[in-house]
Amino acid sequence: MNWATLEKVQPIASKILTNSVKKNRIAHAYLIQGLRGTGKLEIATLLTQTIFCPNKQGVEPCGVCQVCKRVESKNHPDVHWIEKDGQSIKNEQIDYLRKEFSYSSLESTRKIYIIDDAQTLTNQAANRLLKFLEEPLIETTAILLTDNVQAIIPTIRSRCQLIDLKPLDTEVLQEKMMEANLSKQQSRLMSAITYNIDEAIELSENETYQEIINISVGMIETIINDYDKRYIYLHQNWLSKITDRTETDYGLELLLLGFKDILYMQLGKKESLVFFNHTDQILRSGVEHFSKAKLLKIMSELLQTKQKLKQNVNPTLLMEQFVLQL
Ligand SMILES: [Zn+2]
Incomplete structure (x- = not known):
């Protein structure tokens, strides 16, 4: 995915994020809300590549350099991914993050952490994260992803820039699925089940x-x-x-x-x-x-x-x- 393709399906989110890159005003924390399949992880990856890629063309990261590849494969030393451990995101995971971030960065002066399913943060973990959001040690960008923004404590919400992803228009979605070689009937059914084209293809096959x-x-x-x-x-x-x-x-x-x-x-x-x-x-x-x-x-x-x-x-x-x- 790049910003040009994202603009077609999520014009508002795309505009907010590319503007902040163009004006060099990346927020300290983003909270990206969208239903399953609206592309939250892809957007987090794209934004991170955009921030780190040395070969950007305008706002578009090249997608092929070492840096872009390391971000995509979740192996970039300055990007930390946090996913739920079982049913929730726990204290220790946030403690670990804080420890990692207290070491100075070798490859760049900026660090990014991406928290998937942020609605599953336990209360304690959320409070620790809040402290961390309030006192960043180095230049830091947090990207929190959720399908339910109401389940995030208000004190965290208020410190993040909210990016609200819209459910895709059904007709657009069906067209995209048909372009991906699903039959008309499959596209109709799949568009009711998922917003994610890759998942639709996978399910159909x-x-x-x-x-x-x-x-x-x-x-x-x-x-x-x-x-x-x-x-x-x-x-x-x-x-x-x-x-x-x-x-x-x-x-x-x-x-x-x-x-x-x-x-x-x-x-x-x-x-x-x-x-x-x-x-x-x-x-x-x-x-x-x-x-x-x-x-x-x-x-x-x-x-x-x-x-x-x-x-x-x-x-x-x-x-x-x-x-x-x-
Ligand atoms: Zn690149």
């Missing part, structure tokens, strides 16, 4: 994930046409293939999109379909079969099931509960 789509269609079909067999279908088809948390979450997301499509079709919004084709028989049966209230109830249960999945409840148990209470 992954056989397991393709199979999960079929199993999800089968589940919806069973609920409509063979309601009493839904529990058997779950065990024979779903649970025999979809085992881990990530796959279960993907399956639930597909079910959600499927039921949403049925609701869209009832509302006459054919153009909003992402999971089904408007000619699909299952979609038509679903439109006849469910009341709006029932569809909303199913969708709300799917959301709750997804939430519980995040809280470490066993996926098999969750799926059993879901189909039984339908």
Whole structure:
């Protein structure tokens, strides 16, 4: 990614950041907020390359020199990446960062640290980070990345320049996916699942994930046409293939999109379909079969099931509960 390509998808973020480079006014701390797939890590990498690259053309880093490559592979001695350790970013990680930064830099006078998933900082770690933000030892730029800015303590937020990434426009996204050789139908579905083109390509080429789509269609079909067999279908088809948390979450997301499509079709919004084709028989049966209230109830249960999945409840148990209470 470079600034020119970023400008097309995130014009505001791109403008703020390139202006600060042009005017040589890099902030002490940035807080980049955006949903999964909006390119937070890529932007942090690009900004860091821009600051360090010796062969910049205007604001664009060359992308090929030793420095750019070391930044990209997370091996640059003056760039520190902090990622969550298990569920959170812990005290020791911030202590380590402070220690590292107390040694003077050999390659440059500036150091950058990038904290991914900053919303997972424990309270203590956040308070230590706050002290660090207040008393930088050398010229330092902090880049905090998050999908939920509200989960960052206000005292940290107020010390950062907020860069708010917008969700991509669905049509632009679908076009980009089709340019990357996804079919129209794949692009429609993937644009509802991820903003990240690489992830969309990966999912479309992954056989397991393709199979999960079929199993999800089968589940919806069973609920409509063979309601009493839904529990058997779950065990024979779903649970025999979809085992881990990530796959279960993907399956639930597909079910959600499927039921949403049925609701869209009832509302006459054919153009909003992402999971089904408007000619699909299952979609038509679903439109006849469910009341709006029932569809909303199913969708709300799917959301709750997804939430519980995040809280470490066993996926098999969750799926059993879901189909039984339908
Ligand atoms: Zn370079």
